[in-house]
Amino acid sequence: xxxxxxxxxxxxxxxxxxxxxISEAAIPADAATRLGDALCTSIADIRVRRDTWEALRRAxxxxxxxxxxxxxxxxSPDEKVAVPTxxxxxxxxxxVFSALAVLTKQGAAALSARLAAITTxxxxxxxxxxQHLSVDATxxxxxxxxxxxxxxxxxxxxxRRAAAS
Amino acid sequence: MAFxxxxxxxxxxxxxxxxxxxxxxxxxxxxxxxVLMIDLDSQCNASLxxxxxxxxxxxxxxxxxxxxxxxxxxxxxxxxxxDYLIPNVGDVADxxxxxxxxxxxxGSLLLEDIQGELFVRQARESNNPDVVASRVxxxxxxxxxxxxxxxDLVILDCPPGLSLAALAALKTAxxxxxxxxxxxxxxxxxxxxxxxxxxxGTLDALAQIPAEQRRYACLANGVxxxxxxxxxxxxxxxxxxxxxxxxxxxxSIANAFDWTPSLKSIEAKYGDGIGDMKRLxxxxxxxxxxxxxxxxxxxxx
Numbered sequence: 001x002x003x004x005x006x007x008x009x010x011x012x013x014x015x016x017x018x019x020x021x022i023s024e025a026a027i028p029a030d031a032a033t034r035l036g037d038a039l040c041t042s043i044a045d046i047r048v049r050r051d052t053w054e055a056l057r058r059a060x061x062x063x064x065x066x067x068x069x070x071x072x073x074x075x076s077p078d079e080k081v082a083v084p085t086x087x088x089x090x091x092x093x094x095x096v097f098s099a100l101a102v103l104t105k106q107g108a109a110a111l112s113a114r115l116a117a118i119t120t121x122x123x124x125x126x127x128x129x130x131q132h133l134s135v136d137a138t139x140x141x142x143x144x145x146x147x148x149x150x151x152x153x154x155x156x157x158x159x160r161r162a163a164a165s
Numbered sequence: 166m167a168f169x170x171x172x173x174x175x176x177x178x179x180x181x182x183x184x185x186x187x188x189x190x191x192x193x194x195x196x197x198x199x200v201l202m203i204d205l206d207s208q209c210n211a212s213l214x215x216x217x218x219x220x221x222x223x224x225x226x227x228x229x230x231x232x233x234x235x236x237x238x239x240x241x242x243x244x245x246x247x248d249y250l251i252p253n254v255g256d257v258a259d260x261x262x263x264x265x266x267x268x269x270x271x272g273s274l275l276l277e278d279i280q281g282e283l284f285v286r287q288a289r290e291s292n293n294p295d296v297v298a299s300r301v302x303x304x305x306x307x308x309x310x311x312x313x314x315x316x317d318l319v320i321l322d323c324p325p326g327l328s329l330a331a332l333a334a335l336k337t338a339x340x341x342x343x344x345x346x347x348x349x350x351x352x353x354x355x356x357x358x359x360x361x362x363x364x365x366g367t368l369d370a371l372a373q374i375p376a377e378q379r380r381y382a383c384l385a386n387g388v389x390x391x392x393x394x395x396x397x398x399x400x401x402x403x404x405x406x407x408x409x410x411x412x413x414x415x416x417s418i419a420n421a422f423d424w425t426p427s428l429k430s431i432e433a434k435y436g437d438g439i440g441d442m443k444r445l446x447x448x449x450x451x452x453x454x455x456x457x458x459x460x461x462x463x464x465x466x
Contacts, residue, residue: 007440007444009411009413009440009441009444010385010388010409010410010411010412010413010441010444011385011398011407011408011409011410011411012409012410012444014395015409037392037395040395041390041391041392041395042390044390044413045440093392094392095391095392095393095395095396096392097396098396098399098400100400100403101396101399101400101403104403105403130393131396132349160352160353160356160368161367161368161369163353163356163357164353164356164357164360164367164368165366165367165368
Protein backbone atom coordinates (compact mmCIF):
# COMPACT_ATOMS: atom_id res chain seq x y z
CA UNK A 1 0.00 0.00 0.00
CA UNK A 2 1.41 3.39 -0.96
CA UNK A 3 2.07 6.11 1.54
CA UNK A 4 -0.54 8.85 1.65
CA UNK A 5 1.84 11.62 2.59
CA UNK A 6 5.17 12.78 1.27
CA UNK A 7 8.04 14.64 2.89
CA UNK A 8 9.29 17.58 0.86
CA UNK A 9 12.26 19.88 1.30
CA UNK A 10 14.52 21.98 -0.87
CA UNK A 11 13.45 22.52 -4.46
CA UNK A 12 10.57 20.07 -4.24
CA UNK A 13 9.13 21.86 -1.23
CA UNK A 14 9.50 25.23 -2.97
CA UNK A 15 7.80 23.99 -6.14
CA UNK A 16 4.92 22.58 -4.11
CA UNK A 17 4.37 25.74 -2.08
CA UNK A 18 4.50 28.00 -5.13
CA UNK A 19 2.15 25.76 -7.11
CA UNK A 20 -0.27 25.57 -4.20
CA UNK A 21 -0.42 29.35 -3.80
CA ILE A 22 -0.73 29.93 -7.54
CA SER A 23 -3.61 27.45 -7.63
CA GLU A 24 -5.70 29.86 -5.57
CA ALA A 25 -7.41 31.82 -8.31
CA ALA A 26 -8.50 34.59 -5.93
CA ILE A 27 -4.91 35.67 -5.23
CA PRO A 28 -3.39 38.06 -7.79
CA ALA A 29 -0.33 36.64 -9.52
CA ASP A 30 2.10 39.13 -8.05
CA ALA A 31 0.81 38.61 -4.54
CA ALA A 32 0.90 34.86 -5.08
CA THR A 33 4.54 35.10 -6.11
CA ARG A 34 5.44 37.12 -3.02
CA LEU A 35 3.48 34.82 -0.75
CA GLY A 36 5.10 31.80 -2.36
CA ASP A 37 8.55 33.34 -1.93
CA ALA A 38 7.86 34.12 1.73
CA LEU A 39 6.66 30.57 2.40
CA CYS A 40 9.65 29.04 0.59
CA THR A 41 12.08 31.16 2.58
CA SER A 42 10.44 30.54 5.94
CA ILE A 43 9.60 26.84 5.77
CA ALA A 44 12.41 24.29 5.77
CA ASP A 45 10.46 21.13 5.10
CA ILE A 46 6.88 19.92 5.01
CA ARG A 47 4.79 16.76 4.90
CA VAL A 48 2.05 17.00 2.33
CA ARG A 49 -0.86 14.88 1.19
CA ARG A 50 0.36 12.80 -1.71
CA ASP A 51 -2.81 13.22 -3.75
CA THR A 52 -2.52 17.01 -3.56
CA TRP A 53 1.13 16.82 -4.52
CA GLU A 54 0.33 14.54 -7.46
CA ALA A 55 -2.48 16.82 -8.62
CA LEU A 56 -0.27 19.90 -8.55
CA ARG A 57 2.55 18.09 -10.26
CA ARG A 58 0.29 16.84 -13.06
CA ALA A 59 -1.26 20.25 -13.47
CA UNK A 60 2.12 21.95 -13.65
CA UNK A 61 3.30 19.57 -16.31
CA UNK A 62 0.11 20.16 -18.28
CA UNK A 63 -0.94 16.52 -18.33
CA UNK A 64 -4.14 17.02 -16.42
CA UNK A 65 -6.92 19.52 -16.41
CA UNK A 66 -9.12 20.49 -13.53
CA UNK A 67 -12.82 21.02 -13.81
CA UNK A 68 -14.52 23.95 -12.17
CA UNK A 69 -15.84 21.91 -9.31
CA UNK A 70 -12.45 20.57 -8.37
CA UNK A 71 -10.61 22.12 -5.52
CA UNK A 72 -7.46 23.00 -7.38
CA UNK A 73 -7.48 25.72 -9.99
CA UNK A 74 -4.08 25.94 -11.59
CA UNK A 75 -3.25 29.18 -13.33
CA SER A 76 -0.50 29.39 -15.87
CA PRO A 77 2.50 31.31 -14.56
CA ASP A 78 2.49 33.25 -17.83
CA GLU A 79 -1.09 34.44 -17.41
CA LYS A 80 -1.24 38.20 -17.53
CA VAL A 81 -2.90 39.82 -14.53
CA ALA A 82 -3.02 43.36 -13.24
CA VAL A 83 0.14 44.15 -11.33
CA PRO A 84 -0.56 45.62 -7.89
CA THR A 85 1.17 48.91 -7.33
CA UNK A 86 1.41 48.78 -3.55
CA UNK A 87 4.93 48.65 -2.30
CA UNK A 88 5.96 46.91 0.88
CA UNK A 89 9.09 48.80 1.68
CA UNK A 90 9.47 47.69 5.26
CA UNK A 91 9.96 44.04 4.39
CA UNK A 92 11.20 44.26 0.83
CA UNK A 93 13.02 41.13 -0.24
CA UNK A 94 15.58 41.98 -2.94
CA UNK A 95 15.31 38.35 -4.10
CA VAL A 96 11.53 38.49 -4.43
CA PHE A 97 12.11 37.28 -7.98
CA SER A 98 15.14 36.65 -10.14
CA ALA A 99 15.36 39.36 -12.78
CA LEU A 100 17.50 37.06 -14.89
CA ALA A 101 15.02 34.20 -14.62
CA VAL A 102 12.03 36.40 -15.49
CA LEU A 103 13.85 37.91 -18.47
CA THR A 104 15.00 34.51 -19.76
CA LYS A 105 11.73 32.68 -19.28
CA GLN A 106 9.13 35.35 -19.90
CA GLY A 107 10.86 38.20 -21.73
CA ALA A 108 11.51 41.89 -21.25
CA ALA A 109 7.85 42.89 -20.99
CA ALA A 110 7.31 40.52 -18.10
CA LEU A 111 10.39 41.80 -16.31
CA SER A 112 9.20 45.38 -16.81
CA ALA A 113 5.86 44.41 -15.31
CA ARG A 114 7.54 42.84 -12.30
CA LEU A 115 9.73 45.88 -11.81
CA ALA A 116 6.69 48.13 -12.08
CA ALA A 117 5.32 46.51 -8.95
CA ILE A 118 8.30 47.86 -7.01
CA THR A 119 7.45 51.46 -6.38
CA THR A 120 10.42 52.97 -4.56
CA UNK A 121 13.89 53.77 -5.86
CA UNK A 122 15.34 52.35 -2.66
CA UNK A 123 13.82 48.94 -3.28
CA UNK A 124 14.74 48.94 -6.95
CA UNK A 125 18.34 49.71 -6.02
CA UNK A 126 18.23 46.99 -3.36
CA UNK A 127 17.10 44.43 -5.93
CA UNK A 128 19.74 45.57 -8.43
CA UNK A 129 22.54 45.43 -5.87
CA UNK A 130 21.50 42.06 -4.48
CA GLN A 131 21.25 40.48 -7.92
CA HIS A 132 24.52 41.92 -9.25
CA LEU A 133 22.77 44.19 -11.76
CA SER A 134 24.95 47.18 -12.38
CA VAL A 135 22.97 50.43 -12.42
CA ASP A 136 23.89 54.05 -11.76
CA ALA A 137 23.62 54.47 -7.99
CA THR A 138 22.51 58.08 -8.37
CA UNK A 139 19.40 57.24 -10.38
CA UNK A 140 16.21 58.14 -8.53
CA UNK A 141 13.72 58.47 -11.37
CA UNK A 142 11.69 55.26 -11.17
CA UNK A 143 11.14 54.83 -14.89
CA UNK A 144 14.81 55.41 -15.65
CA UNK A 145 15.82 53.07 -12.88
CA UNK A 146 13.58 50.29 -14.15
CA UNK A 147 14.94 50.76 -17.66
CA UNK A 148 18.47 50.61 -16.29
CA UNK A 149 17.71 47.39 -14.40
CA UNK A 150 16.24 45.81 -17.51
CA UNK A 151 19.33 46.78 -19.50
CA UNK A 152 21.61 45.50 -16.74
CA UNK A 153 19.76 42.19 -16.66
CA UNK A 154 20.11 41.84 -20.42
CA UNK A 155 23.81 42.64 -20.04
CA UNK A 156 24.19 40.00 -17.34
CA UNK A 157 22.56 37.39 -19.53
CA UNK A 158 24.87 38.35 -22.40
CA UNK A 159 27.84 38.15 -20.02
CA ARG A 160 26.88 34.67 -18.98
CA ARG A 161 26.45 33.50 -22.55
CA ALA A 162 29.80 35.01 -23.50
CA ALA A 163 31.59 33.50 -20.52
CA ALA A 164 30.28 30.06 -21.38
CA SER A 165 31.20 30.18 -25.06
CA MET B 166 28.49 -3.93 -16.58
CA ALA B 167 28.54 -1.20 -13.99
CA PHE B 168 26.78 2.12 -14.19
CA UNK B 169 29.48 4.82 -14.23
CA UNK B 170 28.58 7.97 -12.36
CA UNK B 171 30.99 10.89 -12.30
CA UNK B 172 30.74 13.65 -9.73
CA UNK B 173 32.37 16.67 -11.30
CA UNK B 174 32.66 20.43 -11.41
CA UNK B 175 35.58 22.51 -12.60
CA UNK B 176 35.24 24.60 -9.48
CA UNK B 177 36.75 23.39 -6.24
CA UNK B 178 35.04 23.43 -2.85
CA UNK B 179 31.58 22.58 -4.10
CA UNK B 180 31.37 19.23 -2.31
CA UNK B 181 32.32 16.77 -5.04
CA UNK B 182 34.04 14.34 -2.69
CA UNK B 183 31.43 14.51 0.04
CA UNK B 184 28.59 13.96 -2.43
CA UNK B 185 30.59 11.10 -3.99
CA UNK B 186 31.01 9.43 -0.62
CA UNK B 187 27.37 9.95 0.35
CA UNK B 188 26.21 8.37 -2.91
CA UNK B 189 28.68 5.50 -2.58
CA UNK B 190 27.54 4.69 0.94
CA UNK B 191 23.87 5.16 0.11
CA UNK B 192 24.00 2.75 -2.84
CA UNK B 193 26.10 0.24 -0.93
CA UNK B 194 24.01 0.30 2.26
CA UNK B 195 20.47 1.06 1.12
CA UNK B 196 20.74 -0.27 -2.42
CA UNK B 197 22.81 -3.35 -1.60
CA UNK B 198 24.94 -2.57 -4.63
CA UNK B 199 28.53 -3.49 -5.29
CA VAL B 200 30.05 -0.04 -5.39
CA LEU B 201 33.52 1.08 -6.40
CA MET B 202 34.75 4.58 -5.66
CA ILE B 203 37.58 5.76 -7.89
CA ASP B 204 39.33 8.78 -6.40
CA LEU B 205 40.62 10.85 -9.31
CA ASP B 206 41.28 13.95 -7.24
CA SER B 207 44.87 14.43 -6.11
CA GLN B 208 43.53 16.12 -2.98
CA CYS B 209 42.42 12.57 -2.09
CA ASN B 210 39.55 13.71 0.11
CA ALA B 211 37.30 10.79 -0.76
CA SER B 212 40.11 8.38 0.15
CA LEU B 213 40.71 10.10 3.47
CA UNK B 214 37.00 10.00 4.25
CA UNK B 215 36.74 6.29 3.42
CA UNK B 216 39.95 4.83 4.84
CA UNK B 217 41.41 7.53 7.08
CA UNK B 218 44.91 8.96 7.05
CA UNK B 219 46.71 5.79 8.11
CA UNK B 220 44.78 3.65 5.68
CA UNK B 221 45.65 6.01 2.87
CA UNK B 222 49.32 6.02 3.81
CA UNK B 223 49.30 2.22 3.83
CA UNK B 224 47.73 2.24 0.37
CA UNK B 225 50.46 4.53 -0.92
CA UNK B 226 53.18 2.40 0.62
CA UNK B 227 51.66 -0.71 -0.97
CA UNK B 228 51.49 1.04 -4.37
CA UNK B 229 47.72 0.69 -4.37
CA UNK B 230 46.63 4.03 -5.74
CA UNK B 231 45.09 5.42 -8.88
CA UNK B 232 48.51 6.71 -9.97
CA UNK B 233 50.04 3.25 -9.61
CA UNK B 234 47.13 1.72 -11.48
CA UNK B 235 47.46 4.11 -14.42
CA UNK B 236 51.23 3.89 -14.49
CA UNK B 237 51.42 0.10 -14.31
CA UNK B 238 48.63 -0.72 -16.73
CA UNK B 239 49.03 2.11 -19.23
CA UNK B 240 51.25 0.08 -21.48
CA UNK B 241 49.10 -2.98 -21.19
CA UNK B 242 51.26 -4.77 -18.64
CA UNK B 243 49.21 -7.74 -17.42
CA UNK B 244 48.03 -7.09 -13.91
CA UNK B 245 44.93 -7.74 -11.89
CA UNK B 246 42.88 -4.60 -11.60
CA UNK B 247 41.50 -5.73 -8.27
CA ASP B 248 45.00 -5.72 -6.78
CA TYR B 249 44.78 -1.93 -6.64
CA LEU B 250 41.53 -1.87 -4.72
CA ILE B 251 40.77 -1.76 -1.03
CA PRO B 252 37.55 -3.66 -0.27
CA ASN B 253 34.93 -2.91 2.38
CA VAL B 254 35.94 0.68 3.03
CA GLY B 255 34.16 3.38 5.01
CA ASP B 256 32.94 3.48 8.55
CA VAL B 257 29.28 2.65 8.07
CA ALA B 258 27.68 -0.76 8.44
CA ASP B 259 24.95 -2.33 6.35
CA UNK B 260 21.75 -3.75 7.85
CA UNK B 261 23.61 -6.89 8.96
CA UNK B 262 26.13 -4.84 10.91
CA UNK B 263 28.94 -5.60 8.47
CA UNK B 264 30.86 -3.33 6.15
CA UNK B 265 28.95 -2.95 2.87
CA UNK B 266 30.37 -3.94 -0.52
CA UNK B 267 32.09 -0.65 -1.10
CA UNK B 268 35.62 -0.71 -2.55
CA UNK B 269 38.05 2.11 -3.16
CA UNK B 270 40.73 2.80 -5.72
CA UNK B 271 42.63 5.29 -3.57
CA GLY B 272 43.71 8.68 -4.80
CA SER B 273 47.30 9.80 -5.14
CA LEU B 274 49.16 13.05 -4.74
CA LEU B 275 51.18 11.95 -7.76
CA LEU B 276 48.27 11.60 -10.15
CA GLU B 277 48.99 14.83 -12.00
CA ASP B 278 52.69 13.96 -12.32
CA ILE B 279 51.81 10.53 -13.63
CA GLN B 280 49.51 12.01 -16.26
CA GLY B 281 52.37 14.20 -17.41
CA GLU B 282 54.61 11.19 -17.62
CA LEU B 283 52.04 9.22 -19.59
CA PHE B 284 51.72 12.16 -21.96
CA VAL B 285 55.47 12.23 -22.54
CA ARG B 286 55.50 8.48 -23.04
CA GLN B 287 52.72 8.71 -25.61
CA ALA B 288 54.35 11.71 -27.30
CA ARG B 289 57.05 9.40 -28.65
CA GLU B 290 54.42 8.12 -31.07
CA SER B 291 53.13 11.45 -32.38
CA ASN B 292 54.22 15.06 -32.70
CA ASN B 293 50.66 16.38 -32.53
CA PRO B 294 49.82 17.34 -28.91
CA ASP B 295 46.08 17.04 -29.53
CA VAL B 296 46.51 13.51 -30.83
CA VAL B 297 48.71 12.62 -27.89
CA ALA B 298 46.26 14.06 -25.37
CA SER B 299 43.38 12.27 -27.05
CA ARG B 300 45.24 8.94 -26.97
CA VAL B 301 46.20 9.31 -23.32
CA UNK B 302 42.66 10.22 -22.41
CA UNK B 303 41.32 7.28 -24.41
CA UNK B 304 43.64 4.86 -22.68
CA UNK B 305 42.74 6.19 -19.26
CA UNK B 306 39.09 5.82 -20.24
CA UNK B 307 39.69 2.19 -21.18
CA UNK B 308 41.47 1.57 -17.90
CA UNK B 309 38.57 3.01 -15.92
CA UNK B 310 36.12 0.84 -17.84
CA UNK B 311 38.01 -2.30 -16.86
CA UNK B 312 36.39 -2.06 -13.43
CA UNK B 313 32.91 -2.12 -14.93
CA UNK B 314 32.57 -5.90 -15.00
CA UNK B 315 32.88 -6.44 -11.25
CA UNK B 316 30.62 -3.73 -9.87
CA ASP B 317 27.07 -2.45 -10.12
CA LEU B 318 28.06 1.16 -9.71
CA VAL B 319 31.38 2.92 -10.21
CA ILE B 320 31.59 6.43 -8.82
CA LEU B 321 34.26 8.68 -10.29
CA ASP B 322 35.18 11.46 -7.89
CA CYS B 323 36.67 14.01 -10.27
CA PRO B 324 39.23 16.69 -9.56
CA PRO B 325 38.51 20.35 -10.14
CA GLY B 326 40.01 21.58 -13.39
CA LEU B 327 40.39 19.58 -16.55
CA SER B 328 43.10 16.99 -16.28
CA LEU B 329 43.22 14.17 -18.80
CA ALA B 330 41.89 11.84 -16.11
CA ALA B 331 38.98 14.19 -15.45
CA LEU B 332 38.16 14.37 -19.14
CA ALA B 333 38.35 10.59 -19.39
CA ALA B 334 35.99 10.29 -16.43
CA LEU B 335 33.49 12.64 -18.06
CA LYS B 336 33.63 10.59 -21.26
CA THR B 337 33.24 7.33 -19.37
CA ALA B 338 30.32 8.40 -17.21
CA UNK B 339 26.78 7.32 -17.98
CA UNK B 340 25.64 10.17 -15.79
CA UNK B 341 27.46 13.16 -14.34
CA UNK B 342 26.30 14.76 -11.12
CA UNK B 343 27.43 18.39 -10.97
CA UNK B 344 27.33 19.67 -7.41
CA UNK B 345 27.49 23.41 -6.98
CA UNK B 346 27.31 25.97 -4.23
CA UNK B 347 24.77 28.73 -4.89
CA UNK B 348 27.05 31.63 -5.76
CA UNK B 349 27.83 33.65 -8.87
CA UNK B 350 31.15 31.96 -9.68
CA UNK B 351 29.49 28.57 -9.56
CA UNK B 352 27.04 29.69 -12.19
CA UNK B 353 29.84 30.07 -14.74
CA UNK B 354 31.54 26.87 -13.63
CA UNK B 355 28.34 24.87 -14.12
CA UNK B 356 27.79 26.44 -17.55
CA UNK B 357 31.26 25.44 -18.66
CA UNK B 358 31.29 21.87 -17.44
CA UNK B 359 27.85 21.32 -18.95
CA UNK B 360 29.13 22.42 -22.36
CA UNK B 361 32.06 20.08 -21.96
CA UNK B 362 29.92 17.11 -20.97
CA UNK B 363 27.52 17.60 -23.87
CA UNK B 364 30.29 18.68 -26.26
CA UNK B 365 28.60 21.95 -27.17
CA GLY B 366 30.11 25.38 -27.75
CA THR B 367 27.44 27.73 -26.46
CA LEU B 368 24.51 27.80 -24.06
CA ASP B 369 22.16 28.23 -27.02
CA ALA B 370 23.52 25.06 -28.61
CA LEU B 371 23.20 23.28 -25.26
CA ALA B 372 19.57 24.37 -25.03
CA GLN B 373 18.84 22.32 -28.15
CA ILE B 374 19.30 19.17 -26.08
CA PRO B 375 16.17 18.46 -24.04
CA ALA B 376 16.93 18.48 -20.32
CA GLU B 377 15.84 14.86 -19.87
CA GLN B 378 18.27 13.73 -22.56
CA ARG B 379 21.32 15.37 -21.03
CA ARG B 380 24.00 13.27 -19.50
CA TYR B 381 24.30 15.47 -16.43
CA ALA B 382 22.19 16.86 -13.63
CA CYS B 383 23.07 19.65 -11.23
CA LEU B 384 22.85 19.34 -7.48
CA ALA B 385 22.63 22.41 -5.25
CA ASN B 386 24.83 21.77 -2.24
CA GLY B 387 25.30 23.69 1.00
CA VAL B 388 22.02 25.49 0.46
CA UNK B 389 20.86 28.06 3.00
CA UNK B 390 17.23 29.04 3.39
CA UNK B 391 17.73 32.48 1.90
CA UNK B 392 16.27 34.31 -1.03
CA UNK B 393 19.75 34.71 -2.45
CA UNK B 394 20.40 30.98 -2.61
CA UNK B 395 16.96 30.34 -4.04
CA UNK B 396 17.51 32.97 -6.73
CA UNK B 397 20.93 31.68 -7.69
CA UNK B 398 19.68 28.10 -7.93
CA UNK B 399 16.83 29.27 -10.15
CA UNK B 400 19.28 31.15 -12.37
CA UNK B 401 21.54 28.13 -12.78
CA UNK B 402 18.45 26.05 -13.53
CA UNK B 403 17.60 28.35 -16.45
CA UNK B 404 20.07 26.46 -18.59
CA UNK B 405 20.59 23.17 -16.79
CA UNK B 406 18.64 20.16 -15.49
CA UNK B 407 18.48 20.35 -11.74
CA UNK B 408 17.95 17.56 -9.24
CA UNK B 409 14.89 18.23 -7.16
CA UNK B 410 16.85 17.38 -4.03
CA UNK B 411 18.93 20.16 -2.54
CA UNK B 412 21.56 19.44 0.08
CA UNK B 413 21.19 21.98 2.87
CA UNK B 414 24.06 23.52 4.77
CA UNK B 415 24.06 21.43 7.95
CA UNK B 416 26.74 20.77 10.54
CA SER B 417 25.68 17.14 10.73
CA ILE B 418 26.53 16.64 7.06
CA ALA B 419 29.77 18.59 7.25
CA ASN B 420 30.87 16.63 10.31
CA ALA B 421 29.97 13.25 8.85
CA PHE B 422 33.17 13.04 6.84
CA ASP B 423 35.57 12.51 9.69
CA TRP B 424 36.64 8.88 9.37
CA THR B 425 36.49 6.69 12.48
CA PRO B 426 37.89 3.17 12.82
CA SER B 427 34.67 1.57 14.10
CA LEU B 428 31.58 0.83 12.07
CA LYS B 429 28.40 2.70 12.81
CA SER B 430 24.98 2.83 11.23
CA ILE B 431 24.53 5.18 8.32
CA GLU B 432 21.88 7.00 10.36
CA ALA B 433 24.34 7.57 13.21
CA LYS B 434 26.99 8.81 10.81
CA TYR B 435 24.89 11.40 9.03
CA GLY B 436 22.68 12.48 11.95
CA ASP B 437 19.88 14.83 10.95
CA GLY B 438 21.33 15.00 7.44
CA ILE B 439 20.17 11.43 6.80
CA GLY B 440 16.82 12.57 5.39
CA ASP B 441 18.54 14.79 2.83
CA MET B 442 20.86 11.96 1.87
CA LYS B 443 17.94 9.54 1.51
CA ARG B 444 16.08 11.96 -0.74
CA LEU B 445 19.17 12.29 -2.93
CA UNK B 446 19.51 8.52 -3.11
CA UNK B 447 15.79 8.05 -3.86
CA UNK B 448 16.02 10.54 -6.70
CA UNK B 449 19.11 9.06 -8.35
CA UNK B 450 18.53 5.35 -7.69
CA UNK B 451 15.82 4.90 -10.36
CA UNK B 452 18.27 6.08 -13.05
CA UNK B 453 20.84 3.51 -11.96
CA UNK B 454 18.21 0.77 -11.68
CA UNK B 455 16.79 1.56 -15.11
CA UNK B 456 20.25 1.36 -16.67
CA UNK B 457 20.87 -1.97 -14.92
CA UNK B 458 17.58 -3.38 -16.26
CA UNK B 459 18.45 -2.23 -19.78
CA UNK B 460 21.82 -3.92 -19.61
CA UNK B 461 20.32 -7.13 -18.28
CA UNK B 462 17.78 -7.15 -21.08
CA UNK B 463 20.46 -6.48 -23.66
CA UNK B 464 22.66 -9.23 -22.24
CA UNK B 465 19.82 -11.75 -22.32
CA UNK B 466 18.71 -10.97 -25.86
